[in-house]
Amino acid sequence: MAQEEKPTEEKKEVKKKIEKTGKKPHKNKPASKKYKHYKVEGDEVKRDKYCPRCGPGTFLAKHKARVYCGKCHYTEFMKEEAK
Numbered sequence: 334m335a336q337e338e339k340p341t342e343e344k345k346e347v348k349k350k351i352e353k354t355g356k357k358p359h360k361n362k363p364a365s366k367k368y369k370h371y372k373v374e375g376d377e378v379k380r381d382k383y384c385p386r387c388g389p390g391t392f393l394a395k396h397k398a399r400v401y402c403g404k405c406h407y408t409e410f411m412k413e414e415a416k
Contacts, residue, residue, distance in 0.1 A: 367392075 370381040370392045384391045384402040393400040399410045 372379045380389075380392075381395075382393050382400060383389050384393055384405065384407050386405045386407050387402060391402060391404050393402055393407075393409070398413065399408055401408050
């Protein structure tokens, strides 16, 4: 009977135990950039310039010499200052 017990012990050693690591740690997402277009001063909410074609809610991107709508490709060029 001692011979029968040894093979079963060897089988137990061969099996690998899988360790569970659990849940991944929570990573906070960066804040949305849409809130940068609104400014609250007192009781008034001031908004950045929006697209005249798309309407309110679609803001124009600010570049060096122009403002641009990424949705409908509307572009306004700013006047260059005289040097």
